[in-house]
Amino acid sequence: MAFKHGITIAEITSGARTLTAISTAIIGLVATADDADPAAFPLDTPVLVTDIETMIGKAGASGTLATALRAIADQTRPVMVVVRVAEGNAPADLAGNVIGTTQADGRRTGMQALLDAKDIIGIKPKIIGTPGLESQAVTAALAVVAQKLRGFAYARAIGTTVPELIAYRGQFSARELMLLAPDFIAFDPVAKANITSFAAARAMGLRALIDEQVGPHKTLSNTAVAGVLGVTQPMRWDIEDQSTDAALLNSKEVTAVVRTDAGFRFWGNRTTAESGGPFAFEGTVRVAQLLTDTIVQGMLWAIDKPLTPSLAKDIIETVNGLFRGLKAAGVILGANAWFDEANNDVAGLRAGKLRIDFDYTVPPPLEDLGFNQRITDAYFADFSAQLAADV
Numbered sequence: 001m002a003f004k005h006g007i008t009i010a011e012i013t014s015g016a017r018t019l020t021a022i023s024t025a026i027i028g029l030v031a032t033a034d035d036a037d038p039a040a041f042p043l044d045t046p047v048l049v050t051d052i053e054t055m056i057g058k059a060g061a062s063g064t065l066a067t068a069l070r071a072i073a074d075q076t077r078p079v080m081v082v083v084r085v086a087e088g089n090a091p092a093d094l095a096g097n098v099i100g101t102t103q104a105d106g107r108r109t110g111m112q113a114l115l116d117a118k119d120i121i122g123i124k125p126k127i128i129g130t131p132g133l134e135s136q137a138v139t140a141a142l143a144v145v146a147q148k149l150r151g152f153a154y155a156r157a158i159g160t161t162v163p164e165l166i167a168y169r170g171q172f173s174a175r176e177l178m179l180l181a182p183d184f185i186a187f188d189p190v191a192k193a194n195i196t197s198f199a200a201a202r203a204m205g206l207r208a209l210i211d212e213q214v215g216p217h218k219t220l221s222n223t224a225v226a227g228v229l230g231v232t233q234p235m236r237w238d239i240e241d242q243s244t245d246a247a248l249l250n251s252k253e254v255t256a257v258v259r260t261d262a263g264f265r266f267w268g269n270r271t272t273a274e275s276g277g278p279f280a281f282e283g284t285v286r287v288a289q290l291l292t293d294t295i296v297q298g299m300l301w302a303i304d305k306p307l308t309p310s311l312a313k314d315i316i317e318t319v320n321g322l323f324r325g326l327k328a329a330g331v332i333l334g335a336n337a338w339f340d341e342a343n344n345d346v347a348g349l350r351a352g353k354l355r356i357d358f359d360y361t362v363p364p365p366l367e368d369l370g371f372n373q374r375i376t377d378a379y380f381a382d383f384s385a386q387l388a389a390d391v
Contacts, residue, residue, distance in 0.1 A: 016317035019298040021326070024290055025211035027072065027080040027204050028114045028125025028151065030098055032063030032087050032133065041065070041084040044100065044109040046117040049080040061190055063087060064132035068201040071131070071186070074227030075205030076212070081117045081125045085110050091135070098133050099141040111145050126151040126289070127207045131198030134158065136171055143174035143272075150289040152282070154203040157181040157254050160233060162245050166252045175273035175285050178203070178220070179254045180266065185230040196232055199257055203266060215331045216286035219269040219365045220255065228264050231257050237267060253280075269365045287331060287362045295319060307352055312339055315356060323360070335360035 033041065037058035041047055049055050052073045059066040065084060072078065088094035100110015108116050111130065118124040128151050130138055139155040146153040157179040159165035165181050172179070186197035202225050210218050237246035237258035246256035246267050253275060255268030273279045279288070302315055316337050323335035337358035344355055 016314050016321060017298070017301060019294055019318055019322040021290060021322070022126075022293045022297060023079075023123075023211075024126045024216045024286060025078055025208040026123055026125050026127065027078050027208055028117065028128035028149070029065075029068055029072070029080060029082045029201075029204070030085060030111045030114070030128075030130045030133070031065035031068050031082065032085055032094070032097075033060040033065035034087050035060035035062045036065055036084055041082060043084055043086060044107075044113055045083065046113050046120050047082045047084075048121040048123065049082050052077055052080065055082070064198070066190070067188070067195065068131045068198055070188075071184075071197050071201035071227070072205035072208075074186075075202060075225070076209035078205065078208040079123065081114060081121065081123060083111065083113045094133065095135055095137050098130055098138050111142060114145060115148060124149060124151075127154070127204050127211075128152070129154045129200040129204050131156075131201035131204070132196075134200070136168070139177070139179075140172065143172065143177040146176035147174065150293055151176065152207075152286055152289070153177045154200045154207070155179060156183060156198065156200055162248050165249060165254055169252050169254050169272065172272040173274065175271050175277075175279040177272045178268075178270070178282055179272060180257060181249060181254055182231050182233040182235060182257055184225070184228040184257065184264065185232060186228050194229060197228060199266075202228070206266070215329060216290050217283045217331045217362055219282045220266045221269045221365065222265055222267065224263045224265055225257075231259065231264070235259075269367055281362075281364055283365060284362045287360075290331070291322075291326075291335075291360060294322060298322075307349065307354060312354055312356070315354070319356065319358060323358075330363070333361040333363050 040058040052069055056066055056069045059069055085097040088097050098110050100108060100112040102108050102112060114125055114128060128146055130142055134156045142153045142155060153176055157165045157168050159168050169179055180199040180203055183199045184197040184202060185194050188195045203220055206223060206225060207220055210223060235246055235256055235258050236244040238244050246258050249256045250268045253270035253272055255266050258265055258267045269281050271282055271285055279285045305311055316339060319337040326332045327334055335358060337356055340357045
């Protein structure tokens with residue numbers, strides 16, 4: 001070692017890192033508005049919206065864009081990705097424009113453009129919808145896009161009766177999708193009249209608000225919806241009666257829009273995943289997506305470093321540090337990451353492959369609360385003593 005008379009500082013960059021949970025509150029909206037400002041909302045292009053009130057003024061009056069933005073703004077002021085699509089001359093044309101495709105030059109259109117948002121404007125939408133434009137084909141495609149984004153989609157269930165709504169729900173099996181029925185009624189200051197306000201748009205705004213204030217583990221259900229006056233079709237609901245319209249829809253994984261003594265609310269926790277499966281609840285799906293995205297995006301620092309036991313230990317401790325923070329916030333009940341020797345044989349390690357296992361538990365919503373009520377004579381036992389004390 002060369003002679004030195006002084007101080008040396010060695011910068012240590014190894015060790016566990018801190019993972020910051022990704023934002024789950026970014027909205028991806030697909031809408032129509034032929035009279036929107038084309039500079040603010042170019043067709044088939046993901047547009048970053050951070051000032052929703054200003055953009056409402058540029059959204060025009062036709063189509064669904066302005067109505068959807070107002071419904072979202074009534075709930076919160078989110079960061080959004082908006083893709084405007086052309087109206088089309090027929091329902092099939094409109095559905096094609098909304099669903100979109102990949103063109104020969106690689107440019108995506110319609111809802112497919114949401115997949116390019118991260119590359120074009122630097123953010124990835126996690127709460128997506130096509131409010132007011134729903135059809136079976138559009139909603140099926142929306143669920144596929146949600147899966148690719150590790151996002152969650154909200155869509156109106158189509159039907160005017162409970163049996164029709166239940167039959168419609170049977171067309172879907174995606175864990176990334178929640179169906180809602182019916183739509184809301186709200187006052188439109190431009191039209192100066194009550195209009196249909198899309199349930200999906202208000203769900204998207206409320207979802208972003210809940211994510212910011214509570215977390216993705218809290219479902220949409222039983223949270224007040226702001227800015228609405230009524231619903232577009234009657235929806236019977238009683239918290240004790242399981243034969244009401246809302247209860248029947250809930251039993252078939254459709255979230256109802258109901259009026260309670262505390263205002264209008266979404267009522268239902270279920271996705272369109274397999275009933276009874278691990279991803280039946282909206283909150284479970286969204287926390288699973290949060291964990292996956294946060295861990296994957298937060299591990300870039302470890303890739304291509306020499307695969308040593310200390311690196312594996314740092315990775316495990318980094319993930320467990322994330323879990324401790326989420327547990328403290330109530331997002332998960334618990335989680336743990338570990339190295340399983342059975343999944344990491346010599347050949348795999350020699351080839352630069354490391355496999356870390358982890359498990360987790362998400363708190364389910366309290367969907368069914370019961371009380372046992374009993375009448376008893378037991379409290380007569382000290383009747384005389386109580387009487388004497390009062391004299």
